[in-house]
Amino acid sequence: DVKVTQSSRYLVKRTGEKVFLECVQDMDHENMFWYRQDPGLGLRLIYFSYDVKMKEKGDIPEGYSVSREKKERFSLILESASTNQTSMYLCASSWDFRYTFGSGTRLTVV
Amino acid sequence: AQKVTQAQTEISVVEKEDVTLDCVYETRDTTYYLFWYKQPPSGELVFLIRRNSFDEQNEISGRYSWNFQKSTSSFNFTITASQVVDSAVYFCALGSGNTGKLIFGQGTTLQVKP
Numbered sequence: 001d002v003k004v005t006q007s008s009r010y011l012v013k014r015t016g017e018k019v020f021l022e023c024v025q026d027m028d029h030e031n032m033f034w035y036r037q038d039p040g041l042g043l044r045l046i047y048f049s050y051d052v053k054m055k056e057k058g059d060i061p062e063g064y065s066v067s068r069e070k071k072e073r074f075s076l077i078l079e080s081a082s083t084n085q086t087s088m089y090l091c092a093s094s095w096d097f098r099y100t101f102g103s104g105t106r107l108t109v110v
Numbered sequence: 111a112q113k114v115t116q117a118q119t120e121i122s123v124v125e126k127e128d129v130t131l132d133c134v135y136e137t138r139d140t141t142y143y144l145f146w147y148k149q150p151p152s153g154e155l156v157f158l159i160r161r162n163s164f165d166e167q168n169e170i171s172g173r174y175s176w177n178f179q180k181s182t183s184s185f186n187f188t189i190t191a192s193q194v195v196d197s198a199v200y201f202c203a204l205g206s207g208n209t210g211k212l213i214f215g216q217g218t219t220l221q222v223k224p
Contacts (some may be wrong), residue, residue, distance in 0.1 A: 033212075042214040043212075046178045049206060050210065097210055099155075102154075
């Protein structure tokens with residue numbers, strides 16, 4: 001069964017901490033995405049990558065960075081976590097708009 | 111600019127009622143894709159349907175049906191004879207271009223009461 005795996009289901013971090021959210025896919029997809037989901041706002045694209053070491057800003061990249069050193073892994077980095085980054089984070093990979101989503105990481109910044 | 115609007119924030123129905131979830135989109139692209147996803151309480155997004163812009167045929171899958179109308183830029187989703195297991199958040203999404211990005215609507219929370 002093809003999968004997108006996010007390393008943590010729940011995460012609690014302190015303000016100012018550097019936070020890494022990891023995502024791994026086993027489908028050999030070129031494209032990978034990080035979205036955040038907030039009530040009433042739907043899913044908003046943070047960053048995406050269409051190849052190893054390539055990255056593009058999405059709609060809300062401020063306060064985030066990403067890393068894609070290997071095709072199967074796409075990491076989201078919060079350089080200095082803030083309380084307004086408390087959210088559900090969803091990773092996805094796709095080919096030809098055929099998306100597979102991970103189960104999500106619910107991050108709370110206190 | 112591309113945009114997806116789901117004007118209904120929350121809908122509550124009683125089991126066996128029919129319910130329609132609205133989706134309106136904006137795009138200047140002539141080739142695009144429209145999607146519906148279901149997010150049950152477990153949190154994982156479940157793919158329901160994908161339509162491309164050249165295929166305006168309506169589709170039915172069991173109790174689910176979709177009405178795609180380019181003239182009104184709408185892609186509405188109807189659940190017939192709703193069941194409690196249909197309770198979820200439903201997202202409409204638009205994809206176009208060569209980046210593979212999806213633009214999501216705000217989501218509609220459907221509650222089906224027994």
